[in-house]
Amino acid sequence: MKKITDERLILQNLKNIRFAYVIQTAGIIGILGFDFITNGLEGMRENPLWLVFMITTVISLYLSMNISVDHEKSNKAPKKGLTISLLVAVMISSVVGFLVTLTDGYTINDGLVAGGILFLCSLVPVFYIYYLRTKQEDDYDE
Structure with missing residues (x-):
């Protein structure tokens, strides 16, 4: 595979990744919300998706800190x-x-x-x- 050098294609690829991340996060929140309604807070926190959701949220926040410092x-x-x-x-x-x-x-x-x-x-x-x-x-x- 050749490395993409066209900035328009790179930007479009990043937008696609962001859209996939939003859909994935919405799905995880939906599953955790259903688990919360049916099993309560403790049942939701026992679900392995809770750990995945927390890890991806923390990583996303740390990555956005890097961008916000560069944008100051x-x-x-x-x-x-x-x-x-x-x-x-x-x-x-x-x-x-x-x-x-x-x-x-x-x-x-x-x-x-x-x-x-x-x-x-x-x-x-x-x-x-x-x-x-x-x-x-x-x-x-x-």
Whole structure:
């Protein structure tokens, strides 16, 4: 097979892939929705399609982060963005942890665990965006 070099054909191929992805995602959501109606939330989460849906969603979001950083009009200071993002992550995690402690049946330890997990999960995208911005800044300097 020869590599496609015509930009129009490449763009059309990407549009076809996007359309197939949308149809596939709609089918997965439909199956999970049916599973939710018939078996409830736990039954839906036990379905292997739930894992496939979550993995493809996370991968899609990380790939779109790469595009959004490249699309930024002005070069943002990576360290300033990292600091702001970390502060926002700490604040959101603290608020969620505090709200968990206010819920009946949960203790301070539960709030610390929930807030800690949320904070750790937010570190991955924060540092990924920082990496992309520093890489873009290095490329811009060259």
